[in-house]
Amino acid sequence: VRFAIALSSDPCIVFVAHVYEGLALDTLGRSTEAMAAYESALRVVPGARSAALLLAENLFTAGRHEQSAALLGKTLSVPASHDPWLELSAGDYRFWASNLQQLRETVRP
């Protein structure tokens, strides 16, 4: 995932790579580094609920309850934003709208 983070210019891939990095670090019990990975994901896609929830959960289980609740409360208080975690299974379908637009512009007389 660090290879993907370093080489990809696709925010969706970089975001998901950071999330997977965090999940792997979590599994290894390296919670502080995992939280840093989730924060990196949120810098790529601010407000993404998947990374915010994972960060909030880590803060909570680390005993930082107020910080955790504040982060989650703030995240849920605004309308749901773009979240690459949910687009992962759709593959290139996430490019459908822009590709369609490009096609229309190409064939337009």
Place this chain on the structure above:
Amino acid sequence: MTFLARAIVLAVFALSAISLAAQSQTPPTFRTRADAVTVNVSVQRGNRPVEGLNASDFTLLDNGVPQTVVTTSMGEIPLDATLVYGVGLWSSGNVRQFRTDAGRMASLLGPTDRLRVLEYGPRVLEVFPLQPIRGELVSAHLDQFRASATSITGGWTALYDALVAALILPTSPERRQLVVAFYDGYDTISVTSPARLQAVAARTEAVLHVQLFQRTVPTIVRGVLGPFPFYLNGLSDPDEDQIVTVAQTTGGGAYGAGLLGRSMVEFFTNVLTDYRRGYVLQYTPSAVASEGWHEIDVKVTKPGKYDVRARRGYFVDAVSR
């Protein structure tokens, strides 16, 4: 300082704290810290709540060590309730039913109680935040929310994420927290996991009750088909046992349809009635190590057979001391 001297200092400190709390005009807080533990307890006998118990009727062991407790009746403390419902695999009929039932559930709350509603499909959405709300306004809130929601569903549900959020979201320390979730048996896209949910459950002050609806795919069919390939989180088969364990860890429970009420309203009514007739036990841990997992065992000392439900323990992290 000898062990005895330390114990005396701790006891004096604990008695002073209890005395000060009794004298103070500020509302008591009900949040577990390393130096003050709060446990919600429900006591039933023959499926009926047992009322009128006091501190001397309970024994509480913290990691096997008896503790001195004070009690408060749960009904005296304002409640923050969170309802959690799903839109993924649910039939539209169930969602419509929730719209109707949520108002009736809200009308069961007291004037000082507050309600929050969370919806989960592929992601968790807050329909409305904690607020005192009249029953008839809840349906309007839900209608307004559904009209503006842009959530895709695609059959995906993030129940574990929704429960983690419900158990973490902010409340006030002077209130009790109750989370009631309605669950049809599948989680397909949560970014969290049952293990993470369990870790949160071990640390939360909230009590979680879950009504498990009948699964949409019979077990025998799932056994033949195996895991659905589109599941992202590896949780191909819903593990109701995990949900039951999580709920019981908080002092709540998970029940199949009909076990604690056939409808959502009946289920919520029974949960709320039992909850209000419960007790809050508070104590300052003594003679136990502060950090780490503390297993709690609560019993009623009065003669007779009682069903006592309380959270299974609590976790003290180094940072929370």
